[in-house]
Amino acid sequence: MNNINNIRMFVRVYELENMSAAARDLRVSAAVASARVGELEKHLGVRLFTRTTRSIQPTEQGRIFYDKAVAILDAVDDAEAAVHEVTRKPRGSLFVAAPLGVGRRLIAPEIAGFQALYPDIYVRLRLSDRKIDMTTEGLDVAFILGNPPDSAHRIRVIAECARVLCAAPDYIARRGAPEHGADLVNDAHDCLLLRFPGSTEFRWTLDTSDGPQSFAVAGPVSCDDGDVLTQWALDGRGIVNKPVFDVADHLSAGRLVPVCRKTPPPRAQLAVLFPHKRNQAPKNRLFIDYMVDRIKTRLRAPG
Known part of the structure; x- marks a missing residue:
């Protein structure tokens, strides 16, 4: 199976364009990954990659070999799957x-x-x-x-999941309970935002009597972890937009209360x-x- 392992490593290096990333993906060291690619190149008698200190790019022979290598791995995976299916x-x-x-x-x-x-x-x-x-x-x-x-x-x-805008009772006591998406804009409320690198603005799509509409919302804090947003909502820091299953326990216990009931988020x-x-x-x-x-x-x- 040595050649198969070498081919599998070549394919991951080709797809990820990075030796270290391919090594991590296949759970081996970078040295082992490099050695496997080197063994395959020696076996084929050609260079499959052009390596520099900053990048690794496939050669013409590498690009030609890639499609055939994927077909080889698919055939091996199919064969192994058939055996495992039989043996259960x-x-x-x-x-x-x-x-x-x-x-x-x-x-x-x-x-x-x-x-x-x-x-x-x-x-x-x-x-x-x-x-x-x-x-x-x-x-x-x-x-x-x-x-x-x-x-x-x-x-x-799998399913269409209901979503809800909700906030803690003490936030509502301080800031009021918005009924419509329009009540959220122009910094009228603190919205807790799920953001990722590169985000420049944030909008929530809500169901209105005129159909789905997008509202520009803002808030003093944002995070790329949805559970952190839930905790901030529980702490009274603002309004969160969540799947109902994710906050069901908090809703049933009254720790969070639905808002914007007239314009809820779509499923x-x-x-x-x-x-x-x-x-x-x-x-x-x-x-x-x-x-x-x-x-x-x-x-x-x-x-």
């Missing part, structure tokens, strides 16, 4: 990403149950509210909440994204099927 013992690592709220409330609690059924599948779960790129990050499965990105990946819709699509080819692996299909079923059960649960 799926195995291997599964790299999964999800937004913080979705991951903590809906996915992480179900991991133990999944691994009890399939102990040979090693799940690597990464939670982040930032945007992800499945190809460059080497993901097998990605859960998303909101509009799906334009991509060649497949998408499986957000919860879905799972996966590459076409990788979904053929039994471990991927099993994980997606299991999680979709368990998430739907959790979303139907009262409270």
Whole structure:
């Protein structure tokens, strides 16, 4: 399997355009990654990459070899998947990403149950509210909440999740309870914003009698972690825009109170994204099927 491992390393270096990133993705040292690419080049008798201190670029031979290498790996993965399907013992690592709220409330609690059924599948779960790129990050499965990105990946819709604007009772006592999206603009209220690098402004889309409308909102603080925004809302620092499942306990306990009831946020699509080819692996299909079923059960649960 040495050549297969070398080819797999070449493909990840090619896709990520970085030796260290490919090494991290395949969980080996940078020295091992470089050695594997070197062995493959020696075996083929050609240079696959042009290396400088700042970059690594494929040669003409590398670009030609890449398409064939991907086909080789797909064939190997298909063969392994067929064997595991027959033996009913799926195995291997599964790299999964999800937004913080979705991951903590809906996915992480179900991991133990999944691994009890399939102990040979090693799940690597990464939670982040930032945007992800499945190809460059080497993901097998990605859960998303909101509009799906334009991509060649497949998408499986799980549910349409209600959202809510809410704030702590003491914030409402101090600042009042806005009823419409228009009540939020011009710094009339402190809105707690989920921001990422490069953000220059922020808008909330709300359902109005005239259809969905976008409102420019602002606030004194922002963060790229949705759970931090929830805590700030609980502390009385402003209004937060959240999926209902993410703040259901706080709403039922009265720690947070819905506002802008006449112009609520539209529902957000919860879905799972996966590459076409990788979904053929039994471990991927099993994980997606299991999680979709368990998430739907959790979303139907009262409270």
